[in-house]
Amino acid sequence: MCKIIINNLKQNKMEFKKILVTPTLAKQYLEANTQNRRVKKPVVDRYANDILNGRWKADTAEFIKISKNGIVLDGQHRLCAVVKSDTPTFFHIAFDVDDSVFSVLDTGSNRNASDCFKIKGIKNDTILPSMIAFYYAFSNNVSTKGGDKDKKMTNEQLVLEYYKDEEKWQKIAKKAMAWYNSFAKILPPSFIGGFYARTFELYGEKADDFMDMLCSGNNISNNSISLLRQKLIKDKISLKKISQPIKLAFTVKTWNNFINEIHGTKVLKYSPDKEGIPRLSKIK
Secondary structure (H helix, E strand, O other): OHHHHHHHHHHHHEEEEEEOOOOOHHHHHHOOOOOOOOOHHHHHHHHHHHHOOOOOOOOOOOOOOEEEEOOEEEOHHHHHHHHHHHHOOOEEEEEEOHEEEEEHOOOOOOOOOOHHHHHHHOOOOOOOHHHHHHHHHHHHOOOOOOOOOOHOOOOOHHHHHHOOOHHHHHHHHHHHHHHHHHOOOOOOOHHHHHHHHHHHHHHHHHHHHHHHHHOOOOOOHHHHHHHHHHHHHHHHOOOOOOOOOHHHHHHHHHHHHOOOOOOOOOOOOOHHHHHHOOOOOOOO
């Protein structure tokens, strides 16, 4: 296994060095990094404090990774900490790393999907990943919270899904933000955009009508929508919150009443144990 890894590194011509990175050199690396992801100030502050107080460990096998094009794929916060602390610090650096590995590096708390979207220059990078993830989960009956972690989209998959139809997703993001603001930010853009993307895919402009009524409260044609609005507004100020899966269940039930023109609903109820997970129904 070790021989295979060494051979691969030779073929990729990556270079590994331990370097004393001065604040000037760190700035040079960062300036060349024209596609920086969002810098998390608390992380930089923590690293800088460790450097200043002699707690920073250089030999941890955690490499700063710099691509063939000079992009800092991994290590931006460490370089920012050197600048902030104004203290030369030793780091192990891997040079000439393939740019394509960015989306699979540090996919935990240090690098999220929004970082991957930002580095690629995608507009609405703060809302599109969660919106696409919600759409995917909703479309494939995957839990939007909690379990089914192995079925959730990776950062790379989210980016690929976006590139299938960039214009569509940008339009959805724009509409979702407008509805989000008109509904006093009661439902998150990911929920609004993900639900809208799926219903528009299946039912076309009926999805626009539904979201307009739900989020604006104007020209409501089905009482279930009024009931859902009241429930969501009440939840916003309540100490005991409705979970996202339950909100989604209520929204699906409301949609089904709307699309099938079922009027006269006086109470919007949902019993998970008795009803199971509601699905979008076909127009009768």
